[in-house]
Amino acid sequence: MRPVYALGAGVHPWGKWPDKPQLQLALEAMDAALADAGVAWPDVQALAAASSRFEGGMGWGLHANEVVQAVAEQGMPCINVGGACAAGVIALQSAYSLIASGQYDVVAALGAERMPKGFIPRPPGGKDDRTDNDYLRWVTMGATNPAYWAIEARRRQHDHGTTAETLAKASVLMRRNAAGNRYARYRDPVGVEEVFASPMVADPLHLLQICPVSDGAAAVILGSEDFVKRSGKPAVWVAGCAVGSGQFGDPARRIPTIATTVREGIPHTSEVVGAVRRAFEMAGVAPKDIDVLEMADNTAWHILAWPELFGFYEPGQGDWMLENGKLAIDGEIAVNPSGGFLSFGEATTAQALLQVAEVLWQLRGQAEGHQVSDAKVGMTAVLGLGANGGSVILTR
Amino acid sequence: MNGADPEMVVEGLVEMGPGGPRLIGSHCLGCGTLYFPQMPGCPNPDCHDKRLERTLLPDEGTLYSYTIQRYQPPPLFRMDDWAPYVLGLVDLGAGLRVMGMLSGIGENEVEIGMKLRLAVEPLYRDAERGDVCTYMFAAAGDRA
Numbered sequence: 001m002r003p004v005y006a007l008g009a010g011v012h013p014w015g016k017w018p019d020k021p022q023l024q025l026a027l028e029a030m031d032a033a034l035a036d037a038g039v040a041w042p043d044v045q046a047l048a049a050a051s052s053r054f055e056g057g058m059g060w061g062l063h064a065n066e067v068v069q070a071v072a073e074q075g076m077p078c079i080n081v082g083g084a085c086a087a088g089v090i091a092l093q094s095a096y097s098l099i100a101s102g103q104y105d106v107v108a109a110l111g112a113e114r115m116p117k118g119f120i121p122r123p124p125g126g127k128d129d130r131t132d133n134d135y136l137r138w139v140t141m142g143a144t145n146p147a148y149w150a151i152e153a154r155r156r157q158h159d160h161g162t163t164a165e166t167l168a169k170a171s172v173l174m175r176r177n178a179a180g181n182r183y184a185r186y187r188d189p190v191g192v193e194e195v196f197a198s199p200m201v202a203d204p205l206h207l208l209q210i211c212p213v214s215d216g217a218a219a220v221i222l223g224s225e226d227f228v229k230r231s232g233k234p235a236v237w238v239a240g241c242a243v244g245s246g247q248f249g250d251p252a253r254r255i256p257t258i259a260t261t262v263r264e265g266i267p268h269t270s271e272v273v274g275a276v277r278r279a280f281e282m283a284g285v286a287p288k289d290i291d292v293l294e295m296a297d298n299t300a301w302h303i304l305a306w307p308e309l310f311g312f313y314e315p316g317q318g319d320w321m322l323e324n325g326k327l328a329i330d331g332e333i334a335v336n337p338s339g340g341f342l343s344f345g346e347a348t349t350a351q352a353l354l355q356v357a358e359v360l361w362q363l364r365g366q367a368e369g370h371q372v373s374d375a376k377v378g379m380t381a382v383l384g385l386g387a388n389g390g391s392v393i394l395t396r
Numbered sequence: 397m398n399g400a401d402p403e404m405v406v407e408g409l410v411e412m413g414p415g416g417p418r419l420i421g422s423h424c425l426g427c428g429t430l431y432f433p434q435m436p437g438c439p440n441p442d443c444h445d446k447r448l449e450r451t452l453l454p455d456e457g458t459l460y461s462y463t464i465q466r467y468q469p470p471p472l473f474r475m476d477d478w479a480p481y482v483l484g485l486v487d488l489g490a491g492l493r494v495m496g497m498l499s500g501i502g503e504n505e506v507e508i509g510m511k512l513r514l515a516v517e518p519l520y521r522d523a524e525r526g527d528v529c530t531y532m533f534a535a536a537g538d539r540a
Contacts, residue, residue, distance in 0.1 A: 129406060129408070130409055130433050137495075140530045141495060142483075143465070152461070200466050203464040203503075204463075248439050253485065253495070258432070258433070259492065259495065261429055262492075262493060
């Protein structure tokens with residue numbers, strides 16, 4: 001395998017953009033990424049696009065083809081990948097492999113999404129019977145996505161004594177981080193009182209402890225060592241890049257299933273933990289080496305639980321870490337200096353690439369307004385429907 | 397729920413027996429794993445047989461965790477006189493945890509570790525189908 005480098009990244013700010021079709025968001029993110037990498041469309045040899053679910057792609061998920069037909073009909077391979085909320089990292093893995101294999105020298109990965117309002121609706125194609133989990137969870141008990149996370153959070157309170165106040169402070173930290181990030185949608189800081197004053201959605205989670213849905217787009221340009229040397233462009237090493245799916249016996253409450261068979265010794269959220277472990281192994285680093293962790297905070301519970309699952313510290317210690325400022329931008333390990341999904345909202349297929357862009361800029365010292373001091377090693381972690389997980393490690 | 401089998405929101409999840417309702421799951425003849433609902437195959441990577449048989453699952457368990465659904469879910473979910481309700485994750489033993497609404501247990505009474513028993517309760521009344529029911533979990537002993 002050849003080493004792979006991140007040449008540049010581009011992000012369209014997250015928000016609600018009713019006047020911009022999904023293709024427009026994609027093109028703007030690509031333009032920004034090309035400019036950041038100091039390359040142009042003629043340099044790009046292949047495009048891997050996360051296939052957005054809600055719009056575009058000619059109805060067949062052909063998002064890469066839609067983009068090249070708009071701006072770059074130069075015969076390049078178009079790879080269109082699924083993976084729901086983790087699709088962006090699967091696109092990146094595809095781009096990474098094309099370079100690592102020696103086939104190409106400059107490849108782009110792209111994700112763009114315009115989300116419908118409210119609870120994410122049931123996907124088309126399922127049968128109205130017991131063979132469709134998404135049908136079952138609605139008709140038998142009306143289990144919304146936040147209810148799944150709330151069940152995890154309630155159990156954490158039982159196991160580790162996590163207080164409502166600590167759970168609220170996770171949201172407070174995310175909004176404080178986002179205040180300095182011009183790409184984030186919600187940039188007004190909030191206090192614990194405001195979190196408590198927001199409507200209770202699924203106990204113990206209030207509205208401000210659950211990520212909303214947004215429109216957004218992100219792109220990352222990867223390059224080979226040969227290209228980096230030839231062009232003389234500054235680049236950051238992609239030291240680890242891994243995707244995976246769930247393991248049998250995982251105790252996580254997996255959306256949209258209504259039951260789980262649990263086995264001892266299988267990690268919680270195994271699709272992400274498995275990818276994180278593989279990324280650590282590829283990069284030859286351990287949790288103690290990580291300066292920045294950009295992870296999917298679908299809820300405040302994730303901020304407390306996920307670093308524990310990845311081995312950053314012992315189960316239950318997340319509360320103390322948060323309360324003592326260890327997860328802040330100037331703490332021991334900066335968790336989501338970007339502000340995370342709690343401040344951005346989910347733009348499902350784009351968000352994993354947003355995480356990689358953030359880590360890249362952090363390592364370059366270009367995270368204006370929310371920079372982690374002297375960040376050398378950064379990691380991403382993301383989860384998608386269907387038990388998809390992925391993780392990327394960049395080092396400088 | 398005596399007499400004729402109740403009208404259920406979806407077929408194939410519950411069987412009414414002399415001792416009360418039971419959830420219908422799968423039992424793997426290869427590795428012994430229990431699943432709910434019935435599965436098309438056994439996903440256990442250590443299992444090489446993977447032949448499944450229909451089985452009735454234990455009708456008692458303990459509450460592993462819960463939440464209170466405060467917002468009315470989208471229209472696929474139908475319930476008369478909607479009000480927030482408790483949604484539980486119930487450990488039925490052998491590693492099997494099943495989600496379901498709790499019946500007759502208020503938000504101040506619910507407690508992790510409490511003993512629960514499977515029940516079938518009406519969710520809404522339909523002009524053509526009459527009372528339409530789903531499975532729920534009630535406090536064990538309520539229906540003894």
